[in-house]
Amino acid sequence: MDTFEDYVVDGVVGHGGSATVYRVHHAAAPDDAVALKVLDYHHHDPAHLTRLLREFEFAKRAAHRHVVTMFDCGPGWLTMQLVGGGTASSLASRDERLTALAQIADALDHAHTLGIVHCDVKPANILVSKPFSDDGAILTDFGIARAVTDGIALRPTHVEGSLPYVAPEVLHGHPPSAYSDEYALACTTVELLTGSPPFTAPTSTALVNAQVNSAVPKYSRRYDWMPRAFDSILAKAMAKAPERRYQSCSELISLITRAIG
Known part of the structure; x- marks a missing residue:
């Protein structure tokens, strides 16, 4: 994908068991890269959708300089802080x-x-x-x-x-x-x-x-x-x-x- 919602996709960061993470930037802010996590199509079931929403809501509630920052979310996707140094x-x-x-x-x-x-x-x-x-x-x-x-x-x-x-x-x-x-x-x-x-x-x-x-x-x-x-x-x-x-x-x-x- 080249675009997603209001984001321009720059590349793939990684792929997990149920989702792919992309490096993206908002169309209006090309210098501000963030991470976009998108559930794979065949994981758009209630359990995975709920888990992704919980990931967003709990990280948002636990806001802290050493907790990943959440930005936006929608059905089956979220955007968050891009962390580039590996684990x-x-x-x-x-x-x-x-x-x-x-x-x-x-x-x-x-x-x-x-x-x-x-x-x-x-x-x-x-x-x-x-x-x-x-x-x-x-x-x-x-x-x-x-x-x-x-x-x-x-x-x-x-x-x-x-x-x-x-x-x-x-x-x-x-x-x-x-x-x-x-x-x-x-x-x-x-x-x-x-x-x-x-x-x-x-x-x-x-x-x-x-x-x-x-x-x-x-x-x-x-x-x-x-x-x-x-x-x-x-x-x-x-x-x-x-x-x-x-x-x-x-x-x-x-x-x-x-x-x-």
């Missing part, structure tokens, strides 16, 4: 990754004060600006976000989110909370620091079993540069009982940053 996994240095995690923790804490739970925190949903010093890290994809006030009728009937980052209580069928976002952020932190999330398995069933039953790995035994304090911090952030975790995402990342130095 947080593309950051070259450990210091930059820790900075990105601190920024995302702040964004999550802000959302939590508004009663919003992201529900899908993972490296792929943390984009970074290019250069990183411009805007830093940006939290994206609020498509399965929940309000803590959502009633039973609005709760998912199956596990949503990506299994390597889903908290045990959510796998047990409890509603997601700020604590489950913290758990996912802890898993994300491990992946950004070591290259892999805490639990991996060949099947979904085995991965669920590991999240629910396995002890948190001790990374000081695997990496010479990892202090033992990291193990105890991670064990608390990934406690099976959510009430045993830290009171905020920022507290978690601050402790990890100090421990690693």
Whole structure:
């Protein structure tokens, strides 16, 4: 497509499971590029349309310098801030990754004060600006976000989110909370620091079993540069009982940053 609504399409940014993201500019502002996300035609069903609308509305409500900025939306499409540096996994240095995690923790804490739970925190949903010093890290994809006030009728009937980052209580069928976002952020932190999330398995069933039953790995035994304090911090952030975790995402990342130095 060369145009869409009032936008001129400059090129394709990427394609996901149900939508394509384009780099576009408004016809009246050729120098101001934004991202246009358009659902694929065969995904114009009520579930996908609702998810896209939720993505727009929750990100709009959670407005923060490290949450993706939403601009406009319509049936099956939305426009948002264009973030050009790839995901947080593309950051070259450990210091930059820790900075990105601190920024995302702040964004999550802000959302939590508004009663919003992201529900899908993972490296792929943390984009970074290019250069990183411009805007830093940006939290994206609020498509399965929940309000803590959502009633039973609005709760998912199956596990949503990506299994390597889903908290045990959510796998047990409890509603997601700020604590489950913290758990996912802890898993994300491990992946950004070591290259892999805490639990991996060949099947979904085995991965669920590991999240629910396995002890948190001790990374000081695997990496010479990892202090033992990291193990105890991670064990608390990934406690099976959510009430045993830290009171905020920022507290978690601050402790990890100090421990690693």
